[in-house]
Amino acid sequence: MNVHEYQAKAILKEFGVPVSRGVPIMAASEARKAAEELGGPVWVVKSQIHAGGRGKGKFKEATAGDKGGVRLAKSIDEVEQFSKEMLGATLVTLQTGAAGRTVGRLYIEDGAAIDRELYLSALVDRATSRVSFVVSTEGGMDIETVAHDTPERIHTISVDPATGVMPHHGRAAADALNLKGDLAKGMAKLLTQLYAAFVAKDMDLLEINPLIVTKDGQLKALDAKMSFDGNAMYRHPDVAALRDEAEEDAKEIEASKHDLNYITLDGTIGCMVNGAGLAMATMDIIKLYGEAPANFLDVGGGATKEKVTAAFKIITADENVKGILVNIFGGIMRCDVIAEGVIAAVKDVGLQVPLVVRLEGTNVQLGKDIIARSGLNVIAADDLDDAAQKIVTAVRDARGKA
Numbered sequence: 432m433n434v435h436e437y438q439a440k441a442i443l444k445e446f447g448v449p450v451s452r453g454v455p456i457m458a459a460s461e462a463r464k465a466a467e468e469l470g471g472p473v474w475v476v477k478s479q480i481h482a483g484g485r486g487k488g489k490f491k492e493a494t495a496g497d498k499g500g501v502r503l504a505k506s507i508d509e510v511e512q513f514s515k516e517m518l519g520a521t522l523v524t525l526q527t528g529a530a531g532r533t534v535g536r537l538y539i540e541d542g543a544a545i546d547r548e549l550y551l552s553a554l555v556d557r558a559t560s561r562v563s564f565v566v567s568t569e570g571g572m573d574i575e576t577v578a579h580d581t582p583e584r585i586h587t588i589s590v591d592p593a594t595g596v597m598p599h600h601g602r603a604a605a606d607a608l609n610l611k612g613d614l615a616k617g618m619a620k621l622l623t624q625l626y627a628a629f630v631a632k633d634m635d636l637l638e639i640n641p642l643i644v645t646k647d648g649q650l651k652a653l654d655a656k657m658s659f660d661g662n663a664m665y666r667h668p669d670v671a672a673l674r675d676e677a678e679e680d681a682k683e684i685e686a687s688k689h690d691l692n693y694i695t696l697d698g699t700i701g702c703m704v705n706g707a708g709l710a711m712a713t714m715d716i717i718k719l720y721g722e723a724p725a726n727f728l729d730v731g732g733g734a735t736k737e738k739v740t741a742a743f744k745i746i747t748a749d750e751n752v753k754g755i756l757v758n759i760f761g762g763i764m765r766c767d768v769i770a771e772g773v774i775a776a777v778k779d780v781g782l783q784v785p786l787v788v789r790l791e792g793t794n795v796q797l798g799k800d801i802i803a804r805s806g807l808n809v810i811a812a813d814d815l816d817d818a819a820q821k822i823v824t825a826v827r828d829a830r831g832k833a
């Protein structure tokens with residue numbers, strides 16, 4: 432789960448990390464008061480979307496101007512003007528894709544005077560099973576580009592969970608970033624604070640780009656991207672409450688309400704499968720036969736008819752879906768439950784695209800009979816290979832006719 436920059440900074444502040452003072456706003460009418468409260472003389476008006484690269488981003492609407500999604504304002508009038516221009520407009524950045532994101536919130540910040548821009552992030556390193564810090568002198572840049580072009584400028588510092596952050600980690604980070612004296616001490620303290628926040632809140636990723644050295648010699652987190660382990664949200668109701676559904680895929684939100692493991696992808700074949708491994712294999716075999724899956728969906732082991740119905744509706748509601756493949760190996764899951772769920776959903780929402788069903792396992796004959804009796808136009812398949820070929824052929828035939 433992701434949160435907005437201003438929410439991430441509020442969490443960092445709880446742990447003592449230095450950030451600028453700021454006020455989030457949802458309407459341009461709040462801009463003047465926010466700017467007055469902060470005092471100036473320089474403010475930063477920042478679009479709040481769950482994507483980076485906002486500064487260099489472009490708005491689709493000409494009325495939003497061409498100054499990007501992060502703007503320095505030199506007067507309260509300018510803060511108000513930028514707020515009017517950006518709120519409600521669609522920001523396209525390297526990370527949003529061509530569709531962009533609607534800016535529904537702004538963060539007005541007290542402008543900082545920057546001496547140097549650095550990069551710092553913390554992440555769960557799966558190779559070492561530890562939290563690692565990644566630091567670089569190349570702050571404010573796209574870190575993937577730095578990693579590709581100048582990998583020697585990226586330093587990784589791995590933290591043993593038994594000891595937590597030690598003074599030597601601080602020294603290593605300060606060395607890598609050319610920080611001396613008080614700044615080096617500040618770096619050691621910052622790592623301790625970030626590590627505490629990372630662990631306490633079950634984060635997946637914390638990226639501060641840029642971490643700045645201010646003109647008066649202080650470290651400050653100027654930007655913050657934070658994402659949390661979704662499986663740990665149950666023990667962080669405060670974090671879960673920060674969720675902004677406007678930033679998330681409506682289909683994924685609906686799926687999470689039904690406790691379905693669903694992820695939208697960009698292909699054309701909707702998949703309904705039980706078991707994550709079988710779902711991955713199904714996606715792979717669709718690819719093998721030359722098409723791409725529109726989603727990952729694991730309906731789980733003990734799915735009810737209602738859950739299957741909800742899942743099928745989410746798939747059919749996706750206009751990118753040109754064909755559906757139901758692939759069930761009934762173990763705990765019974766094939767007749769799947770069949771009933773599929774039929775209930777089709778009765779409700781209709782079926783505009785070809786549907787291939789492969790059932791195997793517990794109550795398979797019962798499931799097949801239910802589908803056969805339903806009068807639905809279902810293409811039956813015997814095994815996974817057969818099913819994948821049949822749905823790919825059906826989708827291509829439909830495309831040929833269109």
Ligand code: GDP
Nearest residue numbers: 475483484485486487501542543571640641654
């Ligand atoms: P991003 O483009 O989405 O990564 O947004 P950032 O929060 O990183 O802001 C983009 C850039 O705007 C930063 O790299 C800075 O160069 C600049 N910027 C952001 N806040 C301030 C500020 O308080 N003062 C100054 N002078 N520049 C800022």
Ligand code: MN
Nearest residue numbers: 483640641654
């Ligand atoms: Mn940034």
